[in-house]
Amino acid sequence: MKITLQVNGEPREVDVAENTLLVDVLRVNLGLTGTHVGCDTSQCGACTVHLDGRAVKACTVLAPQADGANVLTIEGIGTPDELHPMQAAFRECHALQCGFCTPGMIMQAIDLVENGDQLDNAAIREGLEGNLCRCTGYHNIVRAIQSVADAG
Amino acid sequence: MYPFNYHKPETVADAVALFNDADDAMYLSGGMTLIPTMKQRLAAPTDLIDLSGIAEMTGIDVAADKVTVGAFTRHNDVATSGAIGETLPVLAQLAGLIGDNQVRNRGTIGGSLANSDPAADYPAAVIGLGATVHTQERAIAGDEFFQDLFETALQPGEIVTRIEFPVPTRAAYRKFPNPASRYAVVGVLIADFNGAIRVGVTGAGPCAFRASGLEEVLNQNLDPEALEGVEVPDAGFNSDLHASAEYRAHLVKVMARRALNDLLS
Numbered sequence: 001m002k003i004t005l006q007v008n009g010e011p012r013e014v015d016v017a018e019n020t021l022l023v024d025v026l027r028v029n030l031g032l033t034g035t036h037v038g039c040d041t042s043q044c045g046a047c048t049v050h051l052d053g054r055a056v057k058a059c060t061v062l063a064p065q066a067d068g069a070n071v072l073t074i075e076g077i078g079t080p081d082e083l084h085p086m087q088a089a090f091r092e093c094h095a096l097q098c099g100f101c102t103p104g105m106i107m108q109a110i111d112l113v114e115n116g117d118q119l120d121n122a123a124i125r126e127g128l129e130g131n132l133c134r135c136t137g138y139h140n141i142v143r144a145i146q147s148v149a150d151a152g
Numbered sequence: 153m154y155p156f157n158y159h160k161p162e163t164v165a166d167a168v169a170l171f172n173d174a175d176d177a178m179y180l181s182g183g184m185t186l187i188p189t190m191k192q193r194l195a196a197p198t199d200l201i202d203l204s205g206i207a208e209m210t211g212i213d214v215a216a217d218k219v220t221v222g223a224f225t226r227h228n229d230v231a232t233s234g235a236i237g238e239t240l241p242v243l244a245q246l247a248g249l250i251g252d253n254q255v256r257n258r259g260t261i262g263g264s265l266a267n268s269d270p271a272a273d274y275p276a277a278v279i280g281l282g283a284t285v286h287t288q289e290r291a292i293a294g295d296e297f298f299q300d301l302f303e304t305a306l307q308p309g310e311i312v313t314r315i316e317f318p319v320p321t322r323a324a325y326r327k328f329p330n331p332a333s334r335y336a337v338v339g340v341l342i343a344d345f346n347g348a349i350r351v352g353v354t355g356a357g358p359c360a361f362r363a364s365g366l367e368e369v370l371n372q373n374l375d376p377e378a379l380e381g382v383e384v385p386d387a388g389f390n391s392d393l394h395a396s397a398e399y400r401a402h403l404v405k406v407m408a409r410r411a412l413n414d415l416l417s
């Protein structure tokens with residue numbers, strides 16, 4: 001079936017089978033491989049993108065469910081020369097090691113800062129409930145998000 | 153995931169017609185349970201009927217004595233609803249404890265109830281608050297809705313359209329979350345309706361239930377101390393890698409005491 005989406009501000013059309021996942025539309029059809037697949041079982045959050053402004057796990061959204069929607073991926077938030085403040089904070093705070101979880105972490109972190117109020121350490125950790133990192137121990141990820149939240 | 157036909161009706165009547173016309177249809181709401189199940193090939197519907205386009209299944213209506221939530225309302229919309237937070241704060245708090253932010257941004261109350269996972273949170277609210285579950289053809293009393301493990305009073309093709317929660321004088325919910333998934337190992341909701349106490353328990357048994365033994369004691373004496381002597385029998389409780397039946401029975405008492413402390417404070 002034909003599906004039209006806004007992806008990172010640009011209209012895109014793909015022709016996919018009904019049982020295609022949104023994450024595969026992004027990675028396979030559109031070549032946006034910044035969105036990762038870690039678990040494929042809705043646990044790890046590596047596939048997190050914004051769907052109509054809300055963080056979702058793209059491995060658990062069917063392509064037809066996203067028909068007509070607005071999708072924002074890690075490729076759409078900044079450029080190498082002009083990083084998004086959250087990307088800059090992750091770099092500054094050494095909030096990544098292997099980097100596999102990072103795109104999902106950053107997309108969830110942006111949702112958290114945009115929608116959460118009073119982001120203290122506990123609220124940030126709670127907000128990362130759906131994102132797993134095997135490397136960092138989370139401490140520097142929390143620091144990075146805190147610094148963006150504090151900067152308002 | 154096996155292939156299927158995808159439909160997105162705009163009315164409940166069209167959804168039911170599509171269901172009846174298909175070989176082996178399933179409704180799709182937030183997909184947070186159904187899509188993982190289809191990936192594992194534990195469900196293989198021929199037709200998937202997406203409920204997200206049905207306007208009559210959305211919306212939150214708050215009156216002084218009753219909160220009505222459309223079945224297609226996502227967990228985060230309940231958690232962050234100012235009107236629910238004011239009139240029925242226990243429901244907003246419970247919704248905010250479900251899974252993680254990404255799951256709450258997709259999962260819906262109707263999908264959660266229809267699924268009747270033994271460890272789901274909303275069933276404790278439906279039982280504990282004595283809610284009514286509405287479908288396209290009837291109103292089902294909360295006490296009758298959950299029947300067994302993943303089994304409800306819903307007939308094939310029946311759609312949960314909205315849920316009506318009576319507003320208690322005060323209420324509190326406490327759960328012992330599984331540290332990985334956040335599902336309730338045990339969750340207890342206690343509600344006080346002008347001195348009449350209801351206790352809804354999730355996580356402990358095959359489906360959510362009223363703890364009539366605890367209700368009896370608390371109707372006599374609304375005091376955490378009164379819970380000390382109560383026996384919670386573990387017969388029929390779930391026993392799995394997360395917790396034994398005996399431990400779950402213990403947790404029912406601990407969560408009830410914590411909920412009661414919250415309710416009284």
Ligand SMILES: Cc1cc2nc3c(=O)[nH]c(=O)nc-3n(C[C@H](O)[C@H](O)[C@H](O)COP(=O)(O)OP(=O)(O)OC[C@H]3O[C@@H](n4cnc5c(N)ncnc54)[C@H](O)[C@@H]3O)c2cc1C
Nearest residue numbers: 181182183184185186251259260263266272273312334335
């Ligand atoms: C990582 C993770 C953690 C989670 N943690 C928790 C938790 O802590 N607590 C908790 O309670 N839940 C938890 N969940 C489950 C989550 O709340 C689901 O959203 C919910 O169980 C199902 O709702 P859904 O809208 O996604 O339904 P779907 O997955 O779309 O559907 C579930 C079932 O209900 C049927 N159905 C859906 N809507 C209707 C309707 N209106 N009428 C009739 N039948 C219908 C479908 O056919 C399907 O069989 C978690 C899920 C995940 C992936």
Ligand code: FES
Nearest residue numbers: 038039040045059
């Ligand atoms: S790949 Fe989607 S949650 Fe892990």
Ligand code: FES
Nearest residue numbers: 097099133134135
């Ligand atoms: S940096 Fe390696 S998984 Fe998070």
